[in-house]
Amino acid sequence: MSTLTPTVPAKPARGLRSTEGKAPRAQRESPFARVSAMIVMGVFTLYFLVPIWWLLVAASKNRSQFNSTNPLWFADFSLFENMGNLIAYRDGVYLKWMLNSAVYAGGGALVGTIIAGMCGYALAKYNFPGRELIFNVVLGGVLVPATALALPLFLIFSQISLTNTFWSVFLPSLVSPFGVYLARIYASASVPDELIEAARLDGAGELRTFFTVSVRMMVPALVTVFLFQFVAIWNNFFLPLIMLRDETLFPVTLGLYAWNSQVNQIPVLRDYVLIGALLSIIPLIIIFLLLQRFWRNGLSAGSVK
Amino acid sequence: MQIKKRAAAVALLTAATVVLTGCASGSTTSGGDAAACEPSEGKVDLTFTTWIPGMEDVAAVWNEENPDVQVKVQTGPNGNGGTYQNFFNQLKAGNAPDLGQIEYDALPNFRVQDGLMDLAACEGVLDAKADFVDWTWGQVNFGEEDAVYAVPQDAGPMAMFYRADLFAANNIAIPTTWEEFAVAAEAVRATGGYITNFSQSDINQFAGFVWQAGGSWFENDGENWTIDLASPESVKVADYWQDLIDRDLVSTNPPWTDEWNNAYNTGSNWTWNSAAWGANSIASGAPDTSGNWSVALSPQWAAGDNAAGNWGGSSTAVFKGSKHPYEAAQFALWLNTSDEALTMLNKSANLYPAAKSGLELPALKEGVEFYGGQAIYDVFAEASDHVSPDFIWGPTMTQVYNDTSDGFKGAVTGNGTLTDALTSAQQSTIDALEAQSIPVNK
Structure with missing residues (x-):
């Protein structure tokens, strides 16, 4: 979660750059670097969250649906029943x-x-x-x-x-x-x-x-x-x-x-x-x-x- | 450092084993520790490590009947998941449990490292030979006439699970020979399905095929190991499957994955050559196909034969260092031959007994709903009778499985052949044994 916070100030920074025109490279990131950094972080966030999502979905299915339904979306919701069985x-x-x-x-x-x-x-x-x-x-x-x-x-x-x-x-x-x-x-x-x-x-x-x-x-x-x-x-x-x-x-x-x-x-x-x-x-x-x-x-x- | 020390220790143990077995087979003197197996005085506490769920309930029955011999059940992950390594650690530290569950393919490793107690001198153990399905006894005495290193527990005789409905609807005869199986494979492929899946990483299953074909991967003459991964029988089986793979007549999904389950659940895979315990695996992996399956004896290499392979199974061993081998042996015999214990184990863990009497359990005579009411265990009982007693496991099976499976994974993607994989695993196995100073014939 916290990895996302640094991306928040992106907007004001972009506004600044446009008024100042050319800025020294060391101080201003190019939009390209910013976007690619966002993409990289987005990909990593997905990479870390998808398994947890999968786990949540899989844990909510009963056994016959586990193999036969979309692994990333819910079928009949039997999470609490499964918990009880466990x-x-x-x-x-x-x-x-x-x-x-x-x-x-x-x-x-x-x-x-x-x-x-x-x-x-x-x-x-x-x-x-x-x-x-x-x-x-x-x-x-x-x-x-x-x-x-x-x-x-x-x-x-x-x-x-x-x-x-x-x-x-x-x-x-x-x-x-x-x-x-x-x-x-x-x-x-x-x-x-x-x-x-x-x-x-x-x-x-x-x-x-x-x-x-x-x-x-x-x-x-x-x-x-x-x-x-x-x-x-x-x-x-x-x-x-x-x-x-x-x-x-x-x-x-x-x-x-x-x-x-x-x-x-x-x-x-x-x-x-x-x-x-x-x-x-x-x-x-x-x-x-x-x-x-x-x-x-x-x-x-x-x-x- | 650690590894060197270990290798040295193994070498020493091996040398000791060789000397011992050399004596035993060379003369009539009794072999080493087998001589002493007397009942202990007073109350005895035994520890038993196993990963079978529900074992503590079985032990509770024994404890009730035998107030002087109390068994405490310990547990853990399955053997290769860590329990075998724990056994070796405990043997090194001198605090191994009295009894432990060991699969047949891991027994030689413990034997070579001198971790097993020879139970031959314990009352009733040698006589129990007649109580067990013949080939299982060969797995626990390694062919030594007057030695017993463990008591057989369960077995995995192999047969063919098949989709009776699909074969019937498409007018394809159920194959009884491997030749017919290949012909049927073409017909099945023509309907869009696959007759079966070739499992690239279930090397035990492949070993079961070789077993059925009359081959063996290892041999031990009391001193040296001979390794036969690329024996003629083995190559025959490998060539057969390679041909099916080359012609795209079998699928090659990695086993035990969702993909693999799904292929069975959706009816795109029609058969599975597997062990008795596999009955539940299909039922759980392919729930939508309930009622459509049947079981038949495995296809044969020669028409009219009735050979069967085996996949899996374990034994109850008594470890070196146990202070109460007599009581431990009595418990192991009761656990694996009494109807009461076998029924409980079959119920809680789906174990298919190695004891002859166990094959007659009422639970194994009933029709199974998932298989259209067929009494499938009758088929496995028949298969069990025809498993060859001559298949022998080696002392480094984990390495053999890994190396062979690496080669097989290449072969199913068109990188080399199954036979190549066996040939290279043959060499790496020889190297592995030599690295542990286990004597081997080249």
Whole structure:
């Protein structure tokens, strides 16, 4: 959605150009560049929206219409019936998965944000030997894809018999190197040393200073970290795939994937995968809409430093 | 690094396997771990990983009857979707479940990596041979007389689904040989339809055709693997389909896509040579054609034969490291031979049993509405009797499927031939085995 906003000022710009006549290239875009940029963005918007549209349409059809009607337009509207079937299937295991995802993603992102915030704040505001070394190691962590860590994590969790438990997915979700990075950058820019000094003079301990004073100034960064973590954990599929065997612990991504892998032999699952996929993006949309403005502020704060 | 280590580990395991099997076949001493299979003391908890929906209900029945042996069902995506990789990870970490579902074509991989417990010494397992359709037993003992590496669960004997109404309306005889099938293909094409679809990526289906023709893709003499992807039988089947493709007598839609379903739903495709479990796939993919389908035995290479191929099917294996192989074996036998369990599995997951008694289940004797009331499973039961026991899978089937399917995709677009694809997959399979230090005859 937000990708469309930059195109809005197009009209006044065009008016200006016509009164001024020839303008230096660097300052004025040619109409050709403007139009082609619009076209490119339009194409990309379509590219991203069409699959979601397809999903919505497909999820609203019953099984016999799924193959025999136009894939991009509605047939008989049985979206709610399909939802009912999905929720009833196997005693509501789908709801259990959604709840699991919410706990993994919500809880993991919340705790992960607090840890990342404290860590970044400490790296920004305290002087201690090895500070840069620690920060660089954490930065190195940004470069390692989470997928590459899944198998080593499995072997480690096997040693302590924690595989196939809630903790095997929750604990690794608490760590966010990028969050530490963002929190440090933001804290050093937005939390003045004088303020911390003042809090100390007033007798507040370090923890109290952090939670009552500094956190408030770091809110945009923390919300960004929270969003990043939430989305990352919600979409994280590989770690649960490797760790979990117990269906009641699955997040929704893994559950839907497991169903989808059996569609050929148990065709009824296809309906559930479609409607389930549609429902599973709703929490992400909600959380994005709620926190969108913080997200953008936080991103730009990180990017210019 | 990881890969090197893994390859080294595999090489070591393979060497160990070779030594073990070498001993077993060379002398009369019992092979390795088969010796110990005693009941455990006290209450036993077993874990069983499977992707079959409804398995926990079946296990609940067992748990009710066997308070001392409690089975806990774990689940995940299907084998190649990640569960096999999980099994290998767990075997490496030493926390594999006691029991796991493994498809026949993946068993040799686990065998080569030494992940399977030989159940021959467990009470009743060797005797159970008579309870299962002959060829399924060959899939789980790899031709070793006194070894059993898994208990057969389900099977996919192949037959021909066809549009009875269209054949009748156009006065085309139902083909009983592949020769007649090609002739009928011309007649069907003349009406504007296609007699069937050649599936470029269902290599298991193609393997089923080769299986029916009496070929096998692999062989293992206890030490070395011989790879026969381009065996005479295989080439015969490939040439046959290549001819149909060249003459535009079969469609080439990618399988399991909307396009493919639609071709069946609109009546432009007339037949599908598929397994017993395919009955539901058509019913769901082509709902508008309900009542118009029938099932007949597959067309034959020689008139009067009754050979059948197989597509799919899985087994219940006990993993190395299980502390309770005896109880695990008992559960696997009950799961796959008792009418109660087989009925439940057929109902919840449409499994077609590998046990002889399972073929007589009431649910498999009824007429099926989608097929005009025909008792279609009688046809599959007959096919099941005539599946050759000699088809053997290799240890790197995922790679074989990928490489062959790459070649097949080229062939259906006029880029090379099916036989070329098999020849090149033959070479890449030899390379793949050598890369894993699995001994192979060149």
